Structures are given as structure tokens and as C-alpha cells.
Amino acid sequence: MMDTPAGAAADADPPPAPRVRIRILGPVRVHAGGAEDDLGGAEPRTMLAALVLAGGEPLGDDRLGRLLWGASAPRDAQARIHVLAAT
Numbered sequence: 602m603m604d605t606p607a608g609a610a611a612d613a614d615p616p617p618a619p620r621v622r623i624r625i626l627g628p629v630r631v632h633a634g635g636a637e638d639d640l641g642g643a644e645p646r647t648m649l650a651a652l653v654l655a656g657g658e659p660l661g662d663d664r665l666g667r668l669l670w671g672a673s674a675p676r677d678a679q680a681r682i683h684v685l686a687a688t
Contacts, residue, residue: 641688644681
């Protein structure tokens with residue numbers, strides 16, 4: 602019996618990624634693999650829409666904070682933005 606060399610499984614082609622469709626006109630929605638994902642409330646939906654509309658350009662925490670909360674951003678806005686980005 603022959604041993605399989607380390608890393609042999611890495612040579613296999615990875616499975617194809619599911620197709621993702623993001624809709625930002627009307628209610629913000631994400632469909633992945635044919636099913637709609639639950640985005641949660643207004644904050645994650647607003648953040649996703651802002652990032653999609655930025656077209657790959659970075660958005661700073663200050664800009665995202667203004668888009669999410671306007672002039673009444675919470676004191677912990679930066680931490681909340683980071684939590685939203687991580688979920």
C-alpha cells in the first residue's frame with residue numbers, strides 16, 4: 602500500500618463557489634446558492650448597500666458612520682461598524 606503524499610488533497614479542484622446576487626434597488630437582499638440570506642435589520646443592510654455602491658473602493662469608519670446614523674452616531678460607532686463587518 603502506498604502512502605498519499607502530504608498536500609495531495611490540495612491538488613484537487615475546489616468546489617465552485619455559490620452564485621451570489623445582491624439587490625440594492627428596493628429592499629436590500631442577498632441570494633446565495635438560490636436561497637435568500639437573512640441580513641438582519643437596517644444597519645447591516647445599509648452597510649452592505651454602501652459597500653456595494655462604493656464599487657470596491659474603501660469606505661472609512663467615519664463615512665460608514667454618517668451613512669448608518671447620520672449626525673447622531675453612537676459613541677461606540679467604530680466598534681459597531683467593526684461588529685457589522687464581521688457578521
